[in-house]
Amino acid sequence: xxxxxxxxxxxxxxxxxxxxxxxxxxxxxxxxxxxxxxxxxxxxxxxxxxxxxxxxxxxxxxxxxxxxxxxxxxxxxxxxxxxxxxxxxxxxxxxxxxxxxxxxxxxxxxxxxxxxxxxxxxxxxxxxxxxxxxxxxxxxxxxxxxxxxxxxxxxxxxxxxxxxxxxxxxxxxxxxxxx
Ligand SMILES: [Fe+2]
Ligand SMILES: [Fe+2]
Numbered sequence: 735x736x737x738x739x740x741x742x743x744x745x746x747x748x749x750x751x752x753x754x755x756x757x758x759x760x761x762x763x764x765x766x767x768x769x770x771x772x773x774x775x776x777x778x779x780x781x782x783x784x785x786x787x788x789x790x791x792x793x794x795x796x797x798x799x800x801x802x803x804x805x806x807x808x809x810x811x812x813x814x815x816x817x818x819x820x821x822x823x824x825x826x827x828x829x830x831x832x833x834x835x836x837x838x839x840x841x842x843x844x845x846x847x848x849x850x851x852x853x854x855x856x857x858x859x860x861x862x863x864x865x866x867x868x869x870x871x872x873x874x875x876x877x878x879x880x881x882x883x884x885x886x887x888x889x890x891x892x893x894x895x896x897x898x899x900x901x902x903x904x905x906x907x908x909x910x911x912x913x
Contacts, residue, residue, distance in 0.1 A: 752843075756800055760840075761813075765790075766820075767790035779898045782897075782901045784901075785904060837870065
């Protein structure tokens with residue numbers, strides 16, 4: 735694929751911009767989960783720390799998927815600057831609430847891209863995005879289920895310890911490359 739020949743671009747300029755913005759969102763997510771993992775680690779939530787380190791890696795793989803797709807389409811990805819994430823959190827529950835909000839924002843952005851793809855009859859991008867649509871359903875469910883645990887198990891020290899153990903048990907599964 736020639737680098738400077740924009741006539742060979744297989745997606746619209748609008749779609750290119752949306753996908754590049756998504757590279758930024760995935761990078762922000764990766765960075766934000768990294769900050770969460772680090773906070774968990776210093777706070778003594780070892781399970782949650784390994785869970786969010788793995789989650790950070792996962793977001794990086796999402797970012798790479800989009801970069802490769804843009805380049806394959808002759809659209810040339812532009813690597814964006816990343817925002818500084820929050821440094822501290824009120825609680826583990828609050829941290830997971832923030833994670834869910836992030837995921838909901840990412841879902842909305844992906845759905846917008848799907849709409850652009852449909853409008854533009856851009857079948858390649860439509861099919862490419864399908865994986866992300868499914869992934870977001872899983873991501874949101876994951877954090878919603880975790881948040882439910884605080885209502886079910888509790889918010890005292892023992893309960894948080896249980897939830898931390900639960901996160902530890904899920905951390906290894908998360909880091910397995912499944913796609
Ligand atoms: Fe992602
Ligand atoms: Fe995610």
